[in-house]
Amino acid sequence: MAENEEIKNEQSAGEIPEETVAEETPETGEAVQEKTAEQPAKEPEKKKKKSIFNNKKFKYGSLSVVFTIMFIAGIVLINVILNLVLDRFHVEADLTSGSIFTLSDETVDYISTLDDDISIFVTADKDELKGAGQLYAQTVEFLDKMAGLNSRFTVKYVNLLQDPDFTNNYVETLQNYQVIVQSAKTGRYRILSINDFMKYKLSDGNTYDYSEASMYVSYGGLTVTDYSSSAESQLVSAVMSVSLDDPTVVTFLTGYGESDSSALETILKDNAYVTQTVEIERVEAVPDNTDILVIHGPTKDYSLDSITKVDTWLSNDGKYGKDLVFIATPDPAETPNLDEYLAEWGIEVGKGYVLQFDENHAYYTGSPLPVMQDIEMKTETAYYEAMKKSSGTSFIGYYVRPVIKLWENEGNLANVTVASAYGEKCIMFPFTADENWAPAEDSFSAYDVIVEASKVQFADNNEPIYSKIIVCGGDQLFTDYFTTASNYSNGEAALSLFDANSESSGKSISIVEKSFAAETYQIERSTQIAIGITFAVIIPIAIIVIGILVWLRRRRL
Template sequence: MENQKKEKTTEASLEKQQKKLKNRKKLKYGGLATAITVIFVAVVVLVNVVVTQLDKRFPNAKLDLTTANLYEISDETLDYIRNLDKDVDVAISSDEATFTSDKYNKMIAETLSKYQGYSDRINVTYFDTTKDPDVLSKYQELYGGSIQSGQVIINSGKRIKVYNTQTDMFEVDQQKYQYYQYGMASFSDCITAFKGEQTLTSGIMNVTDSNPKTVGILATSNGSPIFAQTSSSADPNTYAFYAMENLLDENGYDVKRLDMMTDELDTATYDILILPAPKTDLTMDSIQKLQDFMYNDGNLGKQLVYIADYTQSSTPNLDAFLKEWNVQVDYSSVIDENNSSNQQVNILLSQNSNSSFVAPVVTVTDDEDYNGHLANTSLPIVAPMARSIQTLTANNGRTVTSLLTSSETSYCYPLSPKTYNTDGTDGTAADGETQAATEAATEAAAENTTTTTSFDKDAAPHGANTVMALCRDQQSTGDSFIESDVIVLGSMSMLDANLVQNSSYNNAEYFVGLLNSVCGKEDSIVVASKDLTQTSITATATQLKVIRLVVVFLIPLTVVVAGVIVAVRRRYR
């Protein structure tokens, strides 16, 4: 009995020991599993913190898998912002959470984040216009206008630019945008491309420019548009005017509209004047104002851009002014029917319609001072409906340089000056036949046809014709030179919206590059807009098969094998 008792005690003792060993084992593995879990979570958190900091320090570490590389920044922009020597504040008049909740605003925010990551000079902040009135007031005092919620404000020193996140950061379909304004469509339906990088970079260049230039566009005369408005349904000059105005603004110029008759052409305020195809002749008083501006009390240093057009009437006073600068704009349209030296282009007649024209492809001068510093010289510059510019000989010290010329196969189709009633509309000439011939010639120039019998294109002189010229008045002051310049363009349509906003043409880049060179402004950066009509991640059939194989088979199989190995090892321990 006693032995049996001892055996039972021994067995109980052994069971207790085995239980303790089992519990220790469980505790050991359980503690190890807990430790591993804690370490793993800590590592994940640490990696997340490190990656976040690395992303701020190295913004290019993010992978952009969008089709149009929406979040990539061009090398030109990177070079510029990395070498900034002035502090720039970029403020968005909205709280960050609200602003970035919109997927389109998110593009702006991500782009700004990269700017800030690449340059210590750029500081990006957000503020609520209702909760931070002091911040709003600070910017409004510099801006002089009303700043609304959700706008992008770029400021350096006392210079400031304010942009609308919709129209300034995105390209929109104008017809759909009309529906949006009437509440018949959402803004996302209107967007076609993201131009945020172009706008932001231009804004930073503008506020940090050590040599800012102010352009006065002579848009009106006694309150009426100075250029011809052909009709409400077909008005290419209006859209060319807006395109030119926006182009200058986007490339860092301070642009202001002026009235030829009522405003003062103050040389202390304006560096450049633009005279866009006045439909009727200027008065002698207006001519004197232009002469005084260019002379600048003997200091020169001014520029005038004169844009001629086939829609103009006879302008003897203006012609006399140009003659003093050794140029003459003929009443003829340059046409080139050689397929290798012309191109079919679309001119914007209204928000909803275009018209197609055959336009001469022109050649840029070899002079390095006036070649526009084009990034891609293979892209064409076209001159639709451009009037021919002739160089006159005069011993007045002024020089003329042909900037853009047509090919040797081009010729000039004669035009007659248009006539306008006193109300500014198209008139009928006293001689009905003369007016009919004028309209026929104008239509022929616009549509590149030769339907009249009075003009024989085969007999017409063929050769290179100038459609853009630079007239320079340069004078020595002893140890330096001073100069004023007149730039003459042969057509408003050379700056048509469909050409200026199309990266397939060099019209915009050349115009801005030349103006920068002539007035001594720092070269602008031209960034192509990013198409938003296709933003999905695309993959080939082979890539899809590989992805399917990895996700559907390899990853699950790996997990199963790992689970079996762990289960077997635990079973036999």
């Protein structure tokens, strides 16, 4: 009984449950009867159901589902955030071997700091462009990146069929696959053709645009050896030319059968100049905003009234500071009024072509006579320095006429040779020569082909101020063939005639064209084996091991 009393005391203290004691403590029959008499009979208890939430399988399975859902939701959220960031800042990696979708550092610096609202309109569907080929996809990529660099740079794609009224904003006839670059600050705009961004290098070593390359491949027997894109350089040049506050304005005069000047105009536009065309007979005077005037290969003689307008503009009310670029026609045109006016400045354009008989500098391509030759830019001139910055100092002359200096200095007039044929083994082939003409050895001489004639007057501070006429011996110097061919420096020579006398000099950005025919990478045999083992053996085995470990872990739950 003493033992039972001790057990009751422990039960009352709550240390051991009664049921446990009754089951585990051996008792006599007396004790059992006594306990039964003391306590009323209990109904048999129903077995308690365990909560499903306490089930290990449910617990771990539910957690697994929850974690999976949270993981997927997190991945989706991160993806959304990253897409928003990428759309805003256009952050991505260019994995192409030639980095054809990457802007140059010069472009990034310029666009990032541009203080102007630039609107870009592309007359095409964006998705269609991206799928049309590398050139078009590159253009879309460049525009997106420019917009990401500067919030004031906007790009909009326009469907001309769905929005025909858009064409009313421009005097030009718009076509598909064009890019219109427009400045809110100046109101100026430029229209570019995406198709013109592609340049083709042919087997003759020169680079041409699509139309020229097609002609030489189809009819000249040449083949394409490389092709590249000038999209970046053309887009940046367009932005620069429309956004400059005070660009140099070059006016091309027409009305007298002038030759095609589009190649020269393109060079100027690509280098931040603004060009305009004026029919001189239909205006009272040369436009006041003109900084440089161009007469490009007239085949008819100027009237005295037109010459007076040009001379009035050059004199600038006696203040000078104006420049005229006169480019002669290679045709034997009779232009007595123009000839007389040039003579007043001490210049005469010869009546024939310069032939080069030094075999080191002559080319007989396409002609039995050496009318194609090297031309040398003379040192100690601003033109030489302007051209020297971007290329060599020689270029190609083709059917070029001699430019003769009637004097070196006379009063306030001075004449300076800008460029000449190489050496003194040259002769002039006269326009009047017949089939029996032959050069006389004693008639060989040196010939100038570009000459600067200038008039000077002095300002109050004794600073000299010049008005100039730069006379070129032929428009073939600056045709599209020579100015775009990569083997020649005619484009740089043409630009130097303007850069040497212009505030726009140096405002362009030199950007290397990106080749689409990039060299493929070669992987060594040992590297190929290592890559094969990694992806075919190591990674699959690692995945299998991880799967087995996960399966064993879950099996024990």
